[in-house]
Amino acid sequence: MAPGRFRVLGPVEVDGPGTAARIPPGRQQVILGLLLVEANRMVSTETLVDALWQESPPDTARTQVQICVSRLRRSLAGAGMSAVIDTRPPGYELRLNGDTLDLADFLARTAEARVLVKEGRTAEAAALLREAAALWRGPCLGGAPNRSLHTRALRLDEDRLTCVEDHLELELELGQHHRLVGEVTRLVHEHPLRERPRALLMIALHRSGRQAEALDVYRAGRTQLIEELGLEPGERLRGLEAAILAGEVPAQPRADTVAPAPRGSDPTRPARPRQLPADTADFVGDEEMLRGAESVLVGAAARTAVGVVVITGRPGVGKSTVAAHLAHRVAHEHFPDGQLYCDLHGTDQPSVVDDVLGRFLLALGIPGPVIPDGLDARLEMYRTLLADRRVLVVLDDAATEGQVLPLLPGSSTCAVVVTSRSRLTGLPGARQVELDVLDAGQSLRLLGLVVGEHRVAREPEAAAALVRTVGGLPLALRIIAARLAARPHWTLASMVLRLASERHRLDELAHGELTIRASLGLTHDGLDRRSRLLFGLLSLTDGPVVPGWVAGAVLDDDRPFPSDLLEPLVDVQVLDVVSVEPTGEFRYRYQDILRLFAREKAEQEIPAADRAAAVSRLLGGWLALAEQAHRSVYGGDYTVLHGTAPRWRPPAGPGDPLEWMDGELENLCAAIHQAAAAGLDELCWDLAVTSVTLFESRGYLDDWERTHAEALAAVRAAGNTRGTAAVLSSLGTLHINRGRLDSSRGALLPAAELFEELGDVHGLALCHRDLALIARNTGDDTTALSLYDRSLSGFTEVDDIVGRAIVLTQRALILATNGEMAQARTDLAEAMAVHESVGYTGGAARTLNRIGQVQAMAGEHTAATTTMRRVLDMVRDTRDVIGEGQLLRNLGQVSAAAGRYAEARTYLEQALSIRERILDRTAATTIRAELAALPGQEALVPTG
Structure with a gap:
């Protein structure tokens, strides 16, 4: 079993062997934080008292410290941690062995890297320092609001920043300036008064042939230093500016060096999902039963059939808890290729097998557009992926055998754990485990x-x-x-x-x-009045997990930390804490039977009007957050339509927008379903089309289609014309993503008619953009250009600058093909300026790729290669596997056109590996043909 792990490079976390210890925020986290940063050293009780109460500790301070330490010991033991908190007069010492503390790991790697630098092993040192920096998950100790911890945290945060600067400088020495521009730009933005990152950015820009921008970076920094500190830049920055002006900075490396994938990123390596729910720290169960079930799972490889364990029992007996505990016992050692988990929702709202397979295929690394339609095709892909892997599948709350049978892997190297309210005797060869009550x-x-x-x-x-x-x-x-x-x-x-x-x-x-x-x-x-009200209202949520802000929404309480309202429910264990947000807020979950009880109480004790108002605020909160996330991605309310439904504003925004939306996928889909069921049609369609920001970027095409089907039914039933047009338009975009051009046209044309009737210029512009793309894909460039012109006019009228930039990017290839190179370049320059001004990195990557394609068409192979490498780094950063494969293919084509056949082969082989890994057989066949044709090929034109 893997050893436990303490984490302080971010929020304080304790990951035991298979389970996480919940350390309550407040005194226990402060004490644990201090003991961890001083690991294997004694920390006096006076230090702990000072940290908790500063100037005026109570008379019982020492006793309260003892209680906190006692509870910490119990929590660590419950999580299976071998670390010991020793009482060592006049205080305590946390004794750690091995690499169980991320801070110790960080310090060891940075020390080793310094040795490697002295030995001249620059590449190894850079890679080690990047790995060390990647250990950080946020500000040390979660930002450490406690004053005593804050000083220690600031010192360690400074060490991290130095580590980042060190590896960036070493990577610049290795000629990786193209890849580093974006990363160093972010660092300068985050630390504008720090001179070293600014110097690194100037060097990276200069070596990338962007001397004017490098000088602009210097001038902007000088202005800020003078205005805020009254200081001139230091000697290094001044000298660097002079060197750039004099042309004395070393030139960029050769352009024909193939860019490798970043260290730690292997696009051909299968994804390894880790989807198991948390284990229970204080688990108590029948050890003999667990060992028997474990033998079925880990002994599967010795037989020809997959090992299956079915856990049944009455409500409240702990089926899900036992399944999670059993899975964690075997996962790390016996199923290293991943663990898949799905709650099938029993007889309540049973999950559709097609959808579950889609989720599993995404988790296994297959991009959404590559996932086939239809159960049979998905089953074939699923079983092919698992054929030679050791993966554990956990299916919670299955209703029937028919729900489980298609999800069984075909390989005996895998195993399956199923929980159900009934005996699933139709599963061949399954070990039936019927749970009884505790003795x-x-x-x-x-x-x-x-x-x-x-x-x-x-x-x-x-x-x-x-x-x-x-x-x-x-x-x-x-x-x-x-x-x-x-x-x-x-x-x-x-x-x-x-x-x-x-x-x-x-x-x-x-x-x-x-x-x-x-x-x-x-x-x-026994709860107070507000907690009883919250207990009932909170159960009205349909999502599997409840973020802390929901408590504020259902009570209409705008306090900055609404999770405080939920602590009384956690204390009496009617609500479970499942995770902590980067903001420090918590996420919670009802067990199914507790949610049902709470809903019954809500119906008995809370007036229907109050329940409806709470649901409206709750769903308005999801809409407000999704809206904020879209704005963060696109730089504003661009390329999206919004309705008039009321919003409820949670106290904190979504943080990293796409990561937040990805983590809330199930909740967002549940909110759309709940809005449709509640007759909130205006809110339903708005939330559905806004969530496309996630669906499209992450390839969640099944969720896109399902939520829009529900939204379309809701708006049509309500006679909501604009909502109907908006959902149809969005479905048109979905069908383009799936390659269903006829279906797309069938949705977009009626949507355009409705927008025309409403005089909705923005909606029409979106429809014309997608209809133009269909015309372009079917070879009708004349119609495409006409539709693009109409779309541009509409986006310009409503001041949707990003919508306009997307159209300019799309039509540039047609213009270049028609010989209008100057206009194509002008359009792309405008589009790139827009994307950079609003910070829309996805749009910038697509426009930059189009610039590279136009350069290749003009015979500017060196410039095209440089441009496409920049895009390759960008798509790798966003984990866009399809985009990475396409960029590698384009680079191979450009290299071949320039006569660099060895380089072309390397790029095309990398592209082929990606396509084979994601089982995209059509694209793989095309690339194989291009590889076979390489020796005698004179020119290849990059595809769009």
């Missing part, structure tokens, strides 16, 4: 883990009675134990009496349901 010993052990073994030992008879009362159901026991843990002054005997009374009120219920409802009823009634 008395297991129940007492779980109770002791939660409330403290000393309390169980103090009241052994009451503890035994409490275990009998809840019937050994883990969920009910955890809920009751959590309430006791939150109230240390309550006796176990008093809880037995309370629970017995609640059961008498519910004696018409079945035993298992009775036990859970009785436990929940006690917990619910």
Whole structure:
């Protein structure tokens, strides 16, 4: 089993062997942070007290530190961490072994890199320093709002920045200036007064043939230094400016050197998904049963069939918990090629097998546009990918055998864990594991883990009675134990009496349901009024995970940290914390049975109008965040239509827009579905078309199609003409992505008619752009140019500068083919200026690629190669595998046209490897033909 890992280079995290320890924010995180940055050294109690209370600690400060340390020890032990917090007068020491701390790993790599630099091994040193910098996940210690930690964190953040500067400087020495311009530009933007990154950027720009821009970087820095600090630039910057003006900076390397993939990035290496949900730190279960199930999974390779374990049992018995724990026990050692996970949603809203296969194929590295339509084609691709890999598949809450059978890999090197409410006896060769309730010993052990073994030992008879009362159901026991843990002054005997009374009120219920409802009823009634209201309203969300801001939305509370509202629900274990956002906010999850109970309470206690208003604010929050994410990607409300639905503004924005949207994919899709079901048609279509920012960039074409089908039904039922036109227009774009040009035309033409009736210039411009692309793809350049002209006119009228830039980029290839090179270059220069001005990197990459293609058509092979290499670096940064394959092919074609056949072969072989890895057989066949034709080929024209 893999060792645990402590992380301080970002938010404080503890990843145990297979599970994460939850360290509550506040005092425990401060103490753990201090112990970690001073690992293997004693930290005095006075230091810890000062860190927690600064000038005025309470009289009980030392006792409270002892309590925090005790809880930390329990959390670390529960996560399986071998680290020990020793009591060493006058304080504590956290003893760590090996590479269990990311900070220690960082310091070791930077020290080794310094040695490599002295030995002249520049490439190895640069790679090691880049790896060291990549260990950071954000500001050290999560930004460390605590004053005592803040100084330490700032010092370490400075070490990271120096490490980044060091590897960038070494990489510049290695001639990688083209690839580094964007990265160094971001660094200068983040640290405008720091002179070393500015000098590196000037060198990179100069060596890339962009001397004027290099000098502009110097002048902008000088102006800022004078205005903000009253200082002139340092000697290095001044000397560099003079050297550029005098032409004395070393020239760029040869242009015929093939650009390798960045270290750590291998486009031909299969993706290794890690989708398992978190393990439970205080897991208690039948060890013999677990070993038997484990033997089925890990022994599968010795047989000819895939190993399958089916876990069944009544509600609350812990099927999902056992499945996750079992999966984590075997995942790392026996299934190193990845773990796939899907919640099939049982009989509630059962997942469609086609959609699940689409998700799995995406996770296995197949881009969305390459994933075929139809169940049979997807099954073939899925089983082909898993044929020689060791992958574990976990299918949670399956309804029938028919839902599971198509998802079984065909290879005995893989294994499958399934949970279900019913016995799936139709699965051939599956080991059936029926979970029973915990026995008395297991129940007492779980109770002791939660409330403290000393309390169980103090009241052994009451503890035994409490275990009998809840019937050994883990969920009910955890809920009751959590309430006791939150109230240390309550006796176990008093809880037995309370629970017995609640059961008498519910004696018409079945035993298992009775036990859970009785436990929940006690917990619910013990909450304060606001927490009871929140418990009910929060259950109205349809998504699988609840971000902290949702609490503020359903209560209409605009506090800056709305997750504070949820802590009372976490304390009594009716809500689970599943992860922490980069902003420090948490993400939560209801267990299904708890969500149902909470919804029942909401219907009983909260007026329908209040519930509807809460749902409207919740969905308005998703729309506001998706809107912000789109603006961040495109630089504004460009190339998208919006409606009039009210927004609710969460206190914090989405951070990295595409990463945020990717992480919220299921929630966004659920919100669109919920809006359609609630009759919020205006909100539904707006959220659906805004989410295309994610669907298109990440290739989530199934989600795009499904959400738009729901949105289209909603707007048509409501008679919403503009919404109908907007969804049809977006579906037209989807069909183009899928290569269904007739279907695209069938959606775009009626959309254009509706926009025409409404006088919606923006919508018409979007339709004309896509209709022009269809005409271009079918060889009708004349119609395409006419439609592009109409689209340009519309985008100009509504001041959609990015929409205009996209059209200019698309039509440039037609102009160049028709001999209008000057106009094509003018259009592309305008488009590039727009994309750079708004910060739309995706548009800049596409325009730059088109510039390279036009250069190649004009016979400017060296310039085309330089341009396309820049684009290659950009698409690699965005993990655009299809774009990377196309750029490598284009570079191969340009190299062949210039007579550099060896270089062309290298590029084309890299492109072929990518196409073979993603099972794109059509493109692979084309590239093989180009490779075969290389020796006698005189010219190849880059494809668009």
